[in-house]
Amino acid sequence: MNTAQFQQYVREFSKEKGFETSSIEQRMLYLMTEVGELSKEVLEVSFDPATEKKENLGFEMYDVVWNIFDLANKLGIDLDQAFKKKMEINEKRTWE
Numbered sequence: 331m332n333t334a335q336f337q338q339y340v341r342e343f344s345k346e347k348g349f350e351t352s353s354i355e356q357r358m359l360y361l362m363t364e365v366g367e368l369s370k371e372v373l374e375v376s377f378d379p380a381t382e383k384k385e386n387l388g389f390e391m392y393d394v395v396w397n398i399f400d401l402a403n404k405l406g407i408d409l410d411q412a413f414k415k416k417m418e419i420n421e422k423r424t425w426e
Contacts, residue, residue: 334410340399354404361397368394 331339344350352360368390375383402409 332410333413334408337399337403337409340396341403344400344403349400352404354401357397357401357404361394361401364390364393364397 368387371383371387371390375387399409402412
């Protein structure tokens with residue numbers, strides 16, 4: 331699945347589950363909550379890198395990405411195009 335397909339999946343899933351009624355601000359708060367949960371999982375994996383903990387880490391990463399894509403949908407941002415443009419910018423950019 332590519333980014334455009336995933337963004338469409340998020341759009342359809344959000345509508346199907348009734349998530350499309352949340353505001354931009356609410357979705358941002360959900361995203362921040364998921365980043366907190368991801369941070370907790372990273373901390374746990376740093377102490378115990380067991381396979382099941384890494385699986386949970388992957389689930390939290392998914393939740394963060396899902397919320398970013400839903401936020402983009404709410405804001406009318408085509409992430410596939412945004413990613414392509416940003417990659418072009420980064421190709422020419424230098425970091426000191």
